[in-house]
Structure formats: structure tokens, C-alpha cells
Amino acid sequence: MTGVLTLLPGVAALTVLTALTVLTAHTLVNAGCWLRRPAEGPAPVTEPxxxxxxxxxEAGRVAPCLRALLAQRGVPGLRVVVLDDGSTDGTADVVRAVAGDDPRVTLLDGVAPPPGWLGKPHACWQLATRADPAATVLVFVDADVVLAPDAVAAAVTELRAARVTLLSPYPRILVVTASDRLVQPLLQWLWLTFLPLRAMERSRRPSLAAAGGQFLVLDRAGYDAAGGHAVVAEKILEDVELARAVKRAGGRIALADGSRLATCRMYEDWPQLRDGYSKSLWATFGHPAAAAAVVTVLLLLYTAPPLLAVAALAVGAPAVAAAALAAYLLGVAGRAVSARATGGRWWPDALAHPVSVGVLGWLTLRSYHLRKRRRLSWRGRPVT
Structure with a gap:
């Protein structure tokens, strides 16, 4: 056993160290050079x-979101269109209580999605088609997002400055529970580590795309040219698929750090988080073989090193232990860089990064398992 382990630094451990060095360096470059950061306190936006x-x-969450929207500064042409998508908990009553007689707010009653549509794309499509035709920018916001007072103005200003059709300013994800801290930071870490942001902006390839539907800013003409949410009617990841549709229509997309513009508490507890990720991870990876390959690589790169370090020490192979420890620390460093770059908490959460990747692997397996048995649902509606 000792003889086998002593060979690893020259082959397997060296490969892992090299890969992690490249990936962590890529995270640093993305975070330091290519991640857009909308300016605070922008000039007023003159377009509607x-x-x-x-x-x-969303009766329990919509009030802070709507109050923040009504407190926006620097957007004199702002209009807020709210769609109650078949709520049974009094969501519409909360909206009326918060909005009062504010003429900027329009409350619509949604209709159930027809065959071939999922709930979220259909709700967004209804909103887009019934918004004021004079509006040249559409801003989609989820109920769990609370915007800073200048958020809309800053995001629209960045959209125009970047000359893109779609801008995704990713909010600062609020983490409260242990499960939050393990899983939620992986969202930003994954695209900062593995997605070349500058190439994504410049490339016309639809496959090179990312977006977050919590806070999404689009040029109205470009949205219409791409077909809007009608072209992603049946997609679980409607935000990413919309970004791809924009590219297919000749538009450009960009990600931005929106941590100073918005906060988001996506899930209240572990069951919500578990089910939320399970409903969509299968769509992230596509074919099960692709998911297995990706998850295996992630586990080998980020979860195996600390286990190998312990095993190497136990059999008296300090060189292997040192190499494995270095690999572990490189993974931790990448996680810390992504957290610092997006307003997240890095200490001591980054130390548990191998566990986070392990949980991601389990959630991915659960997602495929439930989909195979047609047991995936969200908000009381089936999603497969």
C-alpha cells in the first residue's frame, strides 16, 4: 500500500495539483478582471x-421585495407589473396592502399554464406580453430578492454600457443554516471557476451561457427578437435557456456581481433547498452519463484530496500527504476567492468545500432518481 501511495505524487497527485492550480488561477482572473460590477449611484435612467x-x-416573502421595488431611485419611468400565478395563500392581498394606490403598480391575475408550458416561464411570458409597450427594458425579479435603492438604475446603466441584450446581476445569496452555507455558495463558485466570462460575452455559441433568473435585465427589443419566454416554455432552467435563445438571435449576454445591488434568501430550510436543487440539477447536466462524468471529476479534484491526505499519513507517506493537502488548500482557495468576489461568507465555510462538493454529487444523483420516477414537482406543479 505504501509503495502504491508513494507513486501518486508523480502521476495522480501531480495531475490533481496541476488541474487545481489552473482552475484556481482561472477563478482569480474571472473575479479580478472579467466579472462586471455595476457602478453604485449611477446617473438617472431616462428610458422607461x-x-x-x-x-x-409568496405571501410570506413578497412584502420586502415589493417595498424595495417601490423605493427605487433614478428610474422616473419605472413601472412594476405583478402577476399572481394562482396563489392560495393570500399573496394578492399582501400586494394590494403594500402597493396601496401607487399608480406605478399593476396587479394581474395569471392563468394556469397550458400544455407544453411550465409555471415560471408562463408567468414571465404573461408579464412580458402585458407590460407597457413603451418600456424599452424588462427587469425580471423573484419574490425572494430585495433590491438596494439604486439597483434597477445601476443594472440598466450596466446593460447599456456593456452593450448586451441580457444582463444577469447575481444577487448576494443570504446563508443562514448549515445547509445554506454548504450548498448555496456553489452557484457562484461553479461559474467563476469553470466558465470563461470574457469568452462567454464575446462568443456567439449558445452553449456558452449562464444566467440567474432571480434578477434578470433585458433589452425589450432583444427579448422579443429571441422569442421571449415562449421559446423556453418547457425548460426547467428557463433563465439559462433564455440566455441561449438571446445568443441564437444574435444578441450578447453578460454576468455581473450584483451582491451590492440585491440580496436573496432562496430557501427557508433544508427540505426546500434539497427539493429546489433536485428539480433542476438533471437539466443542468443533461444526459446521465455527462452528469456522472462531471460529478466524478469534481469529487476527484475537491473531495478526494483531504481523504487521501489522511490515508497517506496513516500509512507513513508524508510526501503524498503534503501533495494531497496542497490540493485541498487550492480547492479551498478557489472557494474563498469566489465568495469574496460575490459578497459571500468565506471563513470558515470554504474549509468545508470537499463536503459541499460531496453534497452536490448526492443532490445530482437524487435529481436523476426522482426524474426517472416522475416524482419531481415544484410549487405544487409537476416539472417533468
Missing amino acids: VAVLLPLRD
Whole structure:
């Protein structure tokens, strides 16, 4: 056993160290050079903007979101269109209580999605088609997002400055529970580590795309040219697929650090987080073989090194232990860089990064398992 382990630094451990060095360096470059950061305190936006808020059973969360929308500064042409998508918990009553008689707010009653549509794309499509035709920018916001007072103005200003059709300013994800801290930071870490941001902006390839539907800013003409949410009617990851549709239509997309513009508490507890990821991870990876390959590589790169370090020490192979420890620390460093770059908490959460990747692997397996048995649902509606 000792003889086998002593060979690893020259082959397997060296390969892992090299790969992690490259990936962590890529995270640093993305975070330091290519990640857009909308300016705070921008000049007022002169064009008309429609903020679109889809709601389904959000009575407990919509009030802070809507109050923040009504407190936006620097957007004199702001209009807020809210769609109650068949809520049964009094969501519409909360909206009326918060909005009062504010003429900027329009509350719509949604209709159930027809065959071939999922709930979220259909709600967004209804909002977009019924927004003021004069609005030249559409801003989609989820109910769990709370915007800073200048968020819409800053995001629209960045959209125009970057000359893109779609801008995704990713909010600062609020983490409260242990499960939050393990899983939620992986969202930003994954695209900062593995997605070349500058190439994504410049490339016309639809496959090179990312977006977050919590806070999404689009040029109205470009949205219409791409076909809007009608072209992603049946997609679980409607935000990413919409970004790809924009590219297919000749538009450009960009990601931005929106941690100073918005906060988001996506899930209240572990069951919500578990089910939320399970409903969509299968769509992230596509074919099960691709998912197995990706998860295996992630586990080998980020979860195996600390286990190998312990095993090497146990059999008296300090060189292997040192190499494995260095690999572990490189993984931790990448996680810390992504957290610092996106307003997240890095200490001591980054130390548990191998566990986070392990949980991601389990959630991916669960997602495929439930999909195979047609047991995936969200907000009381099937998603497969």
C-alpha cells in the first residue's frame, strides 16, 4: 500500500495539483478582471423600465421585495407589473396592502399554464406580453430578492454600457443554516471557476451561457427578437435557456456581481433547498452519463484530496500527504476567492468545500432518481 501511495505524487497527485492550480488561477482572473460590477449611484435612467414580478404562494416573502421595488431611485419611468400565478395563500392581498394606490403598480391575475408550458416561464411570458409597450427594458425579479435603492438604475446603466441584450446581476445569496452555507455558495463558485466570462460575452455559441433568473435585465427589443419566454416554455432552467435563445438571435449576454445591488434568501430550510436543487440539477447536466462524468471529476479534484491526505499519513507517506493537502488548500482557495468576489461568507465555510462538493454529487444523483420516477414537482406543479 505504501509503495502504491508513494507513486501518486508523480502521476495522480501531480495531475490533481496541476488541474487545481489552473482552475484556481482561472477563478482569480474571472473575479479580478472579467466579472462586471455595476457602478453604485449611477446617473438617472431616462428610458422607461418595466419591473416584472411573478408570484405563486409568496405571501410570506413578497412584502420586502415589493417595498424595495417601490423605493427605487433614478428610474422616473419605472413601472412594476405583478402577476399572481394562482396563489392560495393570500399573496394578492399582501400586494394590494403594500402597493396601496401607487399608480406605478399593476396587479394581474395569471392563468394556469397550458400544455407544453411550465409555471415560471408562463408567468414571465404573461408579464412580458402585458407590460407597457413603451418600456424599452424588462427587469425580471423573484419574490425572494430585495433590491438596494439604486439597483434597477445601476443594472440598466450596466446593460447599456456593456452593450448586451441580457444582463444577469447575481444577487448576494443570504446563508443562514448549515445547509445554506454548504450548498448555496456553489452557484457562484461553479461559474467563476469553470466558465470563461470574457469568452462567454464575446462568443456567439449558445452553449456558452449562464444566467440567474432571480434578477434578470433585458433589452425589450432583444427579448422579443429571441422569442421571449415562449421559446423556453418547457425548460426547467428557463433563465439559462433564455440566455441561449438571446445568443441564437444574435444578441450578447453578460454576468455581473450584483451582491451590492440585491440580496436573496432562496430557501427557508433544508427540505426546500434539497427539493429546489433536485428539480433542476438533471437539466443542468443533461444526459446521465455527462452528469456522472462531471460529478466524478469534481469529487476527484475537491473531495478526494483531504481523504487521501489522511490515508497517506496513516500509512507513513508524508510526501503524498503534503501533495494531497496542497490540493485541498487550492480547492479551498478557489472557494474563498469566489465568495469574496460575490459578497459571500468565506471563513470558515470554504474549509468545508470537499463536503459541499460531496453534497452536490448526492443532490445530482437524487435529481436523476426522482426524474426517472416522475416524482419531481415544484410549487405544487409537476416539472417533468
